[in-house]
Amino acid sequence: MVTETPPETEVLAVRASGVHRAFGGVLALRDASFAARPGEIHALAGENGAGKSTLIKVLCGLISADRGTVEIFGQQVRRVVEPAARRRLGVATAFQELSLIPDLTVAENLLLQDPPRGRLGLVRRGRLAPTADAILQRYGVDYIDSRTTTADLSVAQRQIVELVRVLAQEPRVVILDEPTAALPDRQVEWLAGHMRRLRDAGCCVIFTSHRWREIEQLADRVTVFRNGTHVATRDEMSESEAVTLMSGRTLEGTYPDVAALPVGETVLRVDQLAGGRLRGVSFDLRRGEILGVGGLAGQGQRELFLTLFGARRAASGTLSVGGTPVTVRRPKDAIRAGLGIAYVPEDRKAEGLFLPLSIRDNIALATLSRRSAGGFVRRRGERAAVASIAEQLRIGGGRATSQAVATLSGGNQQKVVMARWLLTDARILLLFDVTRGVDAATKHDMYQLVADLAAQGKAILFYSSETEEIANLCHRVLVLREGRVSAELAGPVGDADRIVAASLKEESDA
Numbered sequence: 001m002v003t004e005t006p007p008e009t010e011v012l013a014v015r016a017s018g019v020h021r022a023f024g025g026v027l028a029l030r031d032a033s034f035a036a037r038p039g040e041i042h043a044l045a046g047e048n049g050a051g052k053s054t055l056i057k058v059l060c061g062l063i064s065a066d067r068g069t070v071e072i073f074g075q076q077v078r079r080v081v082e083p084a085a086r087r088r089l090g091v092a093t094a095f096q097e098l099s100l101i102p103d104l105t106v107a108e109n110l111l112l113q114d115p116p117r118g119r120l121g122l123v124r125r126g127r128l129a130p131t132a133d134a135i136l137q138r139y140g141v142d143y144i145d146s147r148t149t150t151a152d153l154s155v156a157q158r159q160i161v162e163l164v165r166v167l168a169q170e171p172r173v174v175i176l177d178e179p180t181a182a183l184p185d186r187q188v189e190w191l192a193g194h195m196r197r198l199r200d201a202g203c204c205v206i207f208t209s210h211r212w213r214e215i216e217q218l219a220d221r222v223t224v225f226r227n228g229t230h231v232a233t234r235d236e237m238s239e240s241e242a243v244t245l246m247s248g249r250t251l252e253g254t255y256p257d258v259a260a261l262p263v264g265e266t267v268l269r270v271d272q273l274a275g276g277r278l279r280g281v282s283f284d285l286r287r288g289e290i291l292g293v294g295g296l297a298g299q300g301q302r303e304l305f306l307t308l309f310g311a312r313r314a315a316s317g318t319l320s321v322g323g324t325p326v327t328v329r330r331p332k333d334a335i336r337a338g339l340g341i342a343y344v345p346e347d348r349k350a351e352g353l354f355l356p357l358s359i360r361d362n363i364a365l366a367t368l369s370r371r372s373a374g375g376f377v378r379r380r381g382e383r384a385a386v387a388s389i390a391e392q393l394r395i396g397g398g399r400a401t402s403q404a405v406a407t408l409s410g411g412n413q414q415k416v417v418m419a420r421w422l423l424t425d426a427r428i429l430l431l432f433d434v435t436r437g438v439d440a441a442t443k444h445d446m447y448q449l450v451a452d453l454a455a456q457g458k459a460i461l462f463y464s465s466e467t468e469e470i471a472n473l474c475h476r477v478l479v480l481r482e483g484r485v486s487a488e489l490a491g492p493v494g495d496a497d498r499i500v501a502a503s504l505k506e507e508s509d510a
């Protein structure tokens, strides 16, 4: 059923119409409309740069619209609204860039806007931690100590605190921008439970995600945006329909035919690698092979990639590349040995990118030393290579690569991280969660790109927080459990549940 324009009489939690919003020369929203009801979970879907985050910021009054109207339960949001006024409106928002202040404690961040006060209205500092503890307990996250300095939490824990801060306001409208991007599966379930509870209590819950599975499982209705404008709102939508609506393209077969790609001789041999969570990992990676690393979250996958790349020290174990033993103590050693890593940091906004620099300079960073001739960077060759990879990954929808990375949407910034390492001439590519936060059509392009790189003879080690990708894009899958390889599955595995089942099996049965 298509419900493009809600009847004027319907009580709506959120109604936006004719909204325009430009940033410099970029029109982020053009004549955009959106409506959501009380008592529903409403997903906002769209490609990277479609305008979702901008719409969210306009809806909650963080930025103003250049034109158009926004109403929350019939009340107009006219311009930028102070946090306290936003609370009075009944809107609470968790943004993609976390809004917590790193130097404050968890308790201070949770209660910043509404600290416990005594009879004279003075803040009772002594009550901060106990009040925050009670809130954390109410949301089932008593494993986080409210006295901890926020900077000392992991990115996932910070995201959980941010979400608790939003949920605890008990708003009428909750808006969550990519809330699951930094969360492990277990916490995704935790969040889903709270979203449903709020919905059942009559709250309007709006969220964005690039994972269709989540949208399918959680959302009562979906709105698709494309190029800053509303395309459709429906209560039933298939994934392929959604992709077509989002991208304007029809994608054929999600995954390339990996089984048809030939695999050659061993290029990388890893023997008894240990250190941190790793407790003796051994495997061979072959030329032209895409080797998946699966397993439950936190079994040492991240450490494995970082150790291979020299960003973490191994306590013991050996590596050889092309039959020659190599010592990798720093990333420089790894690059020299022919290993390149496309690693998407947990907090992509804080690590890995130089926001004020151009797209081109950020992509060219990893190749800079290689391209320098007599101290000069060979700009012309670099420009052509960068332009080609930027086009292949459709970075910024064809925007000039001279623009600052800061002006790109979150997903497009992530593509810059990936492009950087694809440009190096590494024989071995370590791809760690490269599709996180990336839209469906671009994911599709990335799968093809990974298959093309394998066909060119690169050896690829592949990890993704979406197990389905490991199941479908890999020749073989290593299952990591407690820092060891506990099973090996021949691929393409096809069904992600088989990897999950192998991850849960006792080592003796595997």
Ligand SMILES: Nc1ncnc2c1ncn2[C@@H]1O[C@H](COP(=O)(O)OP(=O)(O)OP(=O)(O)O)[C@@H](O)[C@H]1O
Pocket: 023, 024, 026, 027, 028, 046, 047, 048, 049, 050, 051, 052, 053, 054, 055, 406, 407, 408, 409, 410, 411, 412
């Ligand atoms: N502060 C800014 N300066 C310049 N351009 C901006 C700014 N914020 C957003 N834009 C541009 O506005 C457009 C919409 O961006 P927005 O962040 O709303 O997209 P999105 O749909 O949330 O994308 P993603 O899924 O990647 O997070 C993009 O082209 C983006 O580059």
